[in-house]
Amino acid sequence: MTTIEVTVNGVNYSREVEDRMLLVNLLRDELGLTGTHIGCDTSQCGCCTVHVDGRAVKSCSMLAAQANGAEIVTIEGMARNGALHPIQQAFTECHGLQCGFCTPGMIMAVAGLLKDNPDPSDEEIVHGLEGNLCRCTGYINIVKAVKRGAELLCGNGDKSSRR
Amino acid sequence: MYSFHYIEAKSLKEAGDLLAANPDAKLLAGGMTLIPTMKARLAQPSPLVDIAGLGELTGIELGDGKLVIGAATKHHDVATSGVVKKAIPALARLAGLIGDPQVRNLGTLGGSVANNDPAADYPAAVLALGATVITTRREIAAEDYFQGMFATALEPGEIVVRLSFPIPRRAAYAKFPHPASGYAMAGVFIAGTANGVRVAVTGAGPGVFRWPDAEAALAKNMNPAALDALVVAADDLNEDLHAPREYRAHLVKVMAQRAAAAL
Ligand SMILES: Cc1cc2nc3c(=O)[nH]c(=O)nc-3n(C[C@H](O)[C@H](O)[C@H](O)COP(=O)(O)OP(=O)(O)OC[C@H]3O[C@@H](n4cnc5c(N)ncnc54)[C@H](O)[C@@H]3O)c2cc1C
Ligand code: FES
Ligand code: FES
Numbered sequence: 001m002t003t004i005e006v007t008v009n010g011v012n013y014s015r016e017v018e019d020r021m022l023l024v025n026l027l028r029d030e031l032g033l034t035g036t037h038i039g040c041d042t043s044q045c046g047c048c049t050v051h052v053d054g055r056a057v058k059s060c061s062m063l064a065a066q067a068n069g070a071e072i073v074t075i076e077g078m079a080r081n082g083a084l085h086p087i088q089q090a091f092t093e094c095h096g097l098q099c100g101f102c103t104p105g106m107i108m109a110v111a112g113l114l115k116d117n118p119d120p121s122d123e124e125i126v127h128g129l130e131g132n133l134c135r136c137t138g139y140i141n142i143v144k145a146v147k148r149g150a151e152l153l154c155g156n157g158d159k160s161s162r163r
Numbered sequence: 164m165y166s167f168h169y170i171e172a173k174s175l176k177e178a179g180d181l182l183a184a185n186p187d188a189k190l191l192a193g194g195m196t197l198i199p200t201m202k203a204r205l206a207q208p209s210p211l212v213d214i215a216g217l218g219e220l221t222g223i224e225l226g227d228g229k230l231v232i233g234a235a236t237k238h239h240d241v242a243t244s245g246v247v248k249k250a251i252p253a254l255a256r257l258a259g260l261i262g263d264p265q266v267r268n269l270g271t272l273g274g275s276v277a278n279n280d281p282a283a284d285y286p287a288a289v290l291a292l293g294a295t296v297i298t299t300r301r302e303i304a305a306e307d308y309f310q311g312m313f314a315t316a317l318e319p320g321e322i323v324v325r326l327s328f329p330i331p332r333r334a335a336y337a338k339f340p341h342p343a344s345g346y347a348m349a350g351v352f353i354a355g356t357a358n359g360v361r362v363a364v365t366g367a368g369p370g371v372f373r374w375p376d377a378e379a380a381l382a383k384n385m386n387p388a389a390l391d392a393l394v395v396a397a398d399d400l401n402e403d404l405h406a407p408r409e410y411r412a413h414l415v416k417v418m419a420q421r422a423a424a425a426l
Contacts, residue, residue: 019168043199066215068171116243128264130264
């Protein structure tokens with residue numbers, strides 16, 4: 001067993017966990033944050049994406065022990081005071097989801113992408129979301145949602161398109 | 164996953180001591196190969212000695228005609244480093260093509276080179292650039308380091324500390340990625356160096372290898388057309404459900420021409 005201390009969505013937690021516990025199981029089973037999904041469990045689909053110290057990672061492929069001391073943000077940490085995060089707002093507006101299973105991981109990956117590249121091209125969006133699979137949308141509306149999210153984040157919310 | 168014991172190493176020395184004292188111990192860097200392998204119960208090491216946070220293993224430095232990168236440097240940091248982009252842009256580009264952003268945010272140079280997956284990207288750059296693998300015990304030339312599928316010159320308990328890449332005059336990398344994983348079905352790194360042209364191929368064979376015919380042709384004429392007449396022998400190449408060996412042989416030439424065009 002290992003004792004770990006993490007900050008998740010601004011709240012400090014200390015837990016004694018099995019050394020082999022995955023970060024995604026810490027979030028879901030220990031902390032009850034079930035917004036982070038497990039899709040493939042084999043590092044492929046990105047459903048389990050969360051931010052660890054500001055970087056998007058697949059929480060099914062990281063040990064909870066590796067996250068000791070880290071600041072973690074999950075999908076539950078995105079909305080503020082009942083208002084959706086701009087990227088969530090964009091996914092809603094652009095119909096960037098159908099069943100929604102991939103969406104928490106997708107939103108966290110998009111947040112990572114837009115942090116590195118606030119105004120990505122279609123090609124950069126596709127390259128930047130290579131770690132996330134969606135079985136429903138065909139990705140077209142996801143790409144639209146990323147563009148819309150970029151607009152909302154840079155304060156251009158009133159324009160429907162910048163092209 | 165089987166049960167194991169996790170230890171966060173506080174220094175390179177501590178990591179080395181733990182490996183020496185525990186025959187079943189294994190280093191953990193980004194975990195992007197090791198953790199999926201352990202989840203599939205294909206490996207059962209214990210303790211896992213985490214070296215990802217060691218300052219001794221990080222850093223990117225340029226000097227004396229060489230670019231030196233610490234083993235625990237993440238793919239993302241190589242891909243976005245201004246120093247790497249200026250010194251060896253092809254290396255930054257290669258790092259940015261590994262897997263996906265989440266993999267690049269954790270996976271490390273040292274882990275990739277230690278693992279030596281036959282479809283990994285870094286080995287092509289290490290071999291083509293004639294880099295040196297610096298370990299806790301010695302310096303190993305790329306030529307001697309890679310020894311075929313998942314095999315390297317590393318001895319038990321030996322830790323990769325950093326890699327030293329001589330700055331080439333020019334270099335380029337082209338890969339045909341597996342559409343799901345991003346691993347190379349064929350990847351070709353071409354470097355124009357002080358010691359001539361070097362061409363290294365990954366993804367196609369059981370391990371990274373040099374392609375002497377392409378090196379000779381490009382030495383005469385650094386142009387994609389110089390490779391037109393060459394034929395890649397398919398006999399020793401990999402064959403799997405993704406690509407028969409003849410297709411891989413074809414891809415090697417096409418990737419080499421794309422890399423040559425990008426020089
Ligand atoms: C979905 C996915 C896609 C991927 N796509 C690609 C791709 O397109 N191209 C590509 O090249 N790779 C790809 N990878 C692999 C990725 O690059 C890994 O990060 C890398 O191969 C291993 O690095 P790591 O730091 O994660 O090592 P770990 O998984 O932590 O370790 C791997 C092995 O190396 C050993 N090791 C680690 N560091 C050292 C060291 N300093 N000295 C000695 N031994 C050490 C470990 O003990 C272990 O045996 C992919 C991985 C995933 C999960
Ligand atoms: S559940 Fe983690 S990548 Fe699919
Ligand atoms: S919306 Fe169903 S998997 Fe993406």
